[in-house]
Amino acid sequence: MNHSRQPCAGPTCITCADVAVEATVLQLLDDGLALVDPGGGAAEEISVALVDARLGDVLLVHAGEAIAVSHRASEADR
Numbered sequence: 001m002n003h004s005r006q007p008c009a010g011p012t013c014i015t016c017a018d019v020a021v022e023a024t025v026l027q028l029l030d031d032g033l034a035l036v037d038p039g040g041g042a043a044e045e046i047s048v049a050l051v052d053a054r055l056g057d058v059l060l061v062h063a064g065e066a067i068a069v070s071h072r073a074s075e076a077d078r
Contacts, residue, residue: 018063021038022039022058022061023058023059024056024058025048026043026055032047033046033048034046034066036061044064046059050065051067051069052069054072056073058071058073
């Protein structure tokens, strides 16, 4: 039996075929949630439980979960 892993190829997640998008934090909510602007005009509620999100930060979001801080907001941005 061959258990070698194939390298990831392509722009989508291998488990769900979804892509991660950048979104800006508009408001931090209770329970590890935030309201973000993904750039489409409508705000979305996501989980920020895995990252140290701050108001104005740009997050990398996959499947409703922030997985990284892409750009940290400066004091002037807040």
